[in-house]
Amino acid sequence: MNAADTGFILICAALVMFMTPGLALFYGGMVRAKNVLGTVMHSMVILGVVSIVWAVIGYTLSFGSDIGGLIGGMDFFALNGVGLEPKEGVDNLPHLAFMVFQCMFAVITPALITGAFAERIKFTGFLLFTVLWVIFVYSPMCHWVWGGGWLAGFGALDFAGGAVVHMSSAASALACAIYLGKRSGYGKQPFMPHNLPLTVLGAAILWFGWFGFNAGSALAANGLAASAFTTTHMAAAAAAIGWMVVEWIHRGKPTTLGFVSGAVAGLVAITPAAGFVTVMPAIVIGLLAGGICYGGVLLKHLFGYDDSLDVVGIHGLGGTWGALATGLFATTVVNEAGSNGLFYGNPGQLWIQFVSVVATWAFCFVMTMILLKIVDVVCGLRVNSEDENKGLDVSQHSEVGYQL
Amino acid sequence: MKKIEVITRPYKLDEVKEALTAAGIKGMTVSEVKGFGRQRGHTEVYRGAEYQVDFVPKVKIELVVEDALAAEVIKTIQNAARTGEVGDGKIFVSHIEEVVRIRTGETGNSAV
Numbered sequence: 001m002n003a004a005d006t007g008f009i010l011i012c013a014a015l016v017m018f019m020t021p022g023l024a025l026f027y028g029g030m031v032r033a034k035n036v037l038g039t040v041m042h043s044m045v046i047l048g049v050v051s052i053v054w055a056v057i058g059y060t061l062s063f064g065s066d067i068g069g070l071i072g073g074m075d076f077f078a079l080n081g082v083g084l085e086p087k088e089g090v091d092n093l094p095h096l097a098f099m100v101f102q103c104m105f106a107v108i109t110p111a112l113i114t115g116a117f118a119e120r121i122k123f124t125g126f127l128l129f130t131v132l133w134v135i136f137v138y139s140p141m142c143h144w145v146w147g148g149g150w151l152a153g154f155g156a157l158d159f160a161g162g163a164v165v166h167m168s169s170a171a172s173a174l175a176c177a178i179y180l181g182k183r184s185g186y187g188k189q190p191f192m193p194h195n196l197p198l199t200v201l202g203a204a205i206l207w208f209g210w211f212g213f214n215a216g217s218a219l220a221a222n223g224l225a226a227s228a229f230t231t232t233h234m235a236a237a238a239a240a241i242g243w244m245v246v247e248w249i250h251r252g253k254p255t256t257l258g259f260v261s262g263a264v265a266g267l268v269a270i271t272p273a274a275g276f277v278t279v280m281p282a283i284v285i286g287l288l289a290g291g292i293c294y295g296g297v298l299l300k301h302l303f304g305y306d307d308s309l310d311v312v313g314i315h316g317l318g319g320t321w322g323a324l325a326t327g328l329f330a331t332t333v334v335n336e337a338g339s340n341g342l343f344y345g346n347p348g349q350l351w352i353q354f355v356s357v358v359a360t361w362a363f364c365f366v367m368t369m370i371l372l373k374i375v376d377v378v379c380g381l382r383v384n385s386e387d388e389n390k391g392l393d394v395s396q397h398s399e400v401g402y403q404l
Numbered sequence: 405m406k407k408i409e410v411i412t413r414p415y416k417l418d419e420v421k422e423a424l425t426a427a428g429i430k431g432m433t434v435s436e437v438k439g440f441g442r443q444r445g446h447t448e449v450y451r452g453a454e455y456q457v458d459f460v461p462k463v464k465i466e467l468v469v470e471d472a473l474a475a476e477v478i479k480t481i482q483n484a485a486r487t488g489e490v491g492d493g494k495i496f497v498s499h500i501e502e503v504v505r506i507r508t509g510e511t512g513n514s515a516v
Contacts, residue, residue: 190455192448251449261451297451310451 002092008221009097015212016104020047022205023111026264027118027309029198030257032191034391035119036401042114046130047107053134054106055079059099061139062106062147063087069150072143092220101216102142109138109165115309116173117180117381119191120388123396125381132371133172137364141168145356156356157330157338157349159228160217162272162322163360170316171364173307179372180381182306184388196256203260207236210267214274227334228274232267235274235286239266242290250294258294261314265293268318273326276338281329285322293318320357327353405500405516406474410465411439412485412493417463423484424467429477432467443491462493468500470513 024043031039050058056078064072076082079099087095110130117126144151145158158164183191193199214232218225243262248254269289270282277285296313300306307313327350330341340346375381382388387395394400410420417434424432438459445458469477478495486492505515 190457192455193450247449247452251452251454253449255449257450258452294452301453 001086001094002220004221005092005219006094006097008225009093009101009216009219012212012216013097013101013104015209016101016108016216017047017209019104019206019209019213020044020108020111022202022209023108024202025198026202026206026260027115027199029195029200029202030193030309031118032391033194033401034393036194036393037399038123038392038396039114039118041123041397042118042126043111045127046111046114049127049130050107050110050134051103053131054103055099058106058134058139059102061135062102062142063099064147066143066148069153070143071140071149072147090219098219102146105161105165105213106134106138106142109161109169110134112165112169112311112315113173113176115311116176116307118308119392120180120183120382121392122380122383123392124379125375128379129371129375129381132375133368136371137168137172137367138164141360141364144359151356151359154355155339155349155352157276157326157353158272158323158356159275159326159335159338160214160271162268162319162326163356166268166271166315166319167323167357167360168364170312170314170319171361172368173311174305174316175365175368175372177300177305177307177312179369179376183308184385186306193257200256200260203264207263207267210236210271214271218275224275224335227278230279231274231277231282232270234279235270235282235289236263236266238283238286239263239269239290239293242266242287243294244290246291246294261297261310262290262293265289265314265318268293268315269322269325271319272322273329275335276326276330276341278329278331278334281325281343285325285329288325289318289321292321320361323353323357324350327351405468405503405513406471407466407468407498407500408474408477408481409496409498410481410485410493411437411462411496412465413487413491414461414463416485416487417465420465420481420484423480424477427477427480429467429469432465434466435464437462437464441491441494460491468503468516470516 020043024040028036028040060074060076061072064075067073082095082099084094087098090098110133141164143149145164211229215225215229218228240259240263244254244259247258266286266289269285293314296317297310328341328343330338331344332340339349342350438461440458440460443460448455503515504511
């Protein structure tokens with residue numbers, strides 16, 4: 001066991017934890033005032049519920065002994081055998097440190113989905129859906145990529161969760177947006193963000209926490225962590241500029257919301273690549289992510305689905321671009337445990353990344369649709385129109401965000 | 405007695421208030437409103453989507469005065485609030501049937 005690594009990973013776990021309240025504020029500022037608490041509550045309640053689910057069953061399904069490449073066994077059910085001694089295969093950290101670091105990833109991923117069904121979901125339906133989703137979608141995905149499952153065996157590169165966190169939540173978000181339907185008044189009434197300073201604060205917390213997310217995925221306080229930290233930061237900066245410039249040209253003005261959305265898009269895109277690419281390619285990845293995700297956000301108008309807070313546009317397209325970009329720019333010079341990408345003489349990696357993209361989207365979308373149907377039958381998913389008009393704060397929580 | 409209702413630019417509030425108090429007016433009620441007339445609104449952009457916002461923030465000043473003072477008060481307000489640009493606003497004058505001072509029970513002109 002290594003004291004520096006242990007200290008570093010625990011701090012990173014705390015940084016990733018902080019991203020979930022950060023997301024709450026990021027999303028909260030973008031909805032209408034009557035839904036601010038309902039939106040914030042989604043992320044906060046996930047912090048509570050998913051942490052427990054992870055400890056009891058999620059961790060073992062993700063990281064237990066492999067069964068057929070698809071799922072983990074019950075070795076670590078209720079954290080049995082997860083203690084102060086290192087885990088087999090990760091000998092520099094106490095097992096608990098590794099588990100609790102992973103816990104924070106399991107928490108933020110379902111929180112990302114909440115952006116798609118914002119302003120119209122029933123709290124009970126949301127709770128049941130989230131618990132089922134962590135068990136039946138996140139845990140398998142996590143196992144496939146990081147727990148010794150088939151995608152890892154296939155050679156897919158995903159440093160910090162481009163597939164496990166971003167594409168999975170986006171594919172699921174798309175299913176949710178389609179299944180739940182559009183918000184009442186969508187397209188006719190203007191739905192404008194009610195508190196953009198809150199959104200900017202949330203975005204800043206996400207950027208800060210993402211250092212734990214990406215650098216911590218090195219699982220050690222070493223050069224790779226420093227490299228991932230740097231690529232993360234530069235990609236965010238480049239993407240923020242990229243989005244801002246595209247919007248400036250397209251709509252005539254650079255917007256605050258655009259700049260921070262671009263930063264988030266860049267952070268998403270660099271997530272799978274952070275520990276496999278050098279800094280200049282990271283800047284390219286970020287710059288293109290800014291433009292691609294701006295287009296992704298306009299997509300929903302083209303296809304007619306109401307993804308309230310652009311989970312698909314930013315996490316879906318950003319994660320997909322990042323996964324493919326990893327197949328282009330990965331180099332074993334940065335990380336010998338990885339592979340080389342197309343630009344370093346190995347075009348095969350791009351195909352592997354492509355397969356991981358398709359598998360992730362297909363599995364998560366279909367599985368989520370099934371779960372949505374089950375939850376809808378059991379307790380209902382969408383609020384009735386009177387509750388939707390009153391707002392989630394009053395109808396679901398008997399609270400008002402601002403007593404003005 | 406006459407009720408005088410002024411809708412005008414928010415930044416003109418202080419100027420109008422000063423002019424009225426200098427002219428001897430003892431009280432008024434102010435509210436923040438929004439509306440439009442000939443003045444156009446503005447465009448807001450959120451994540452690439454454009455929204456046309458028609459309503460413009462304005463301030464509404466309400467005061468009640470004795471009949472004899474109405475014309476002079478209207479002139480005072482107009483001089484203070486006018487900029488010459490579209491969006492200066494309007495003054496509405498209506499008849500007030502009764503005024504009561506709650507503390508003392510006085511009515512009519514002595515309650516104004």
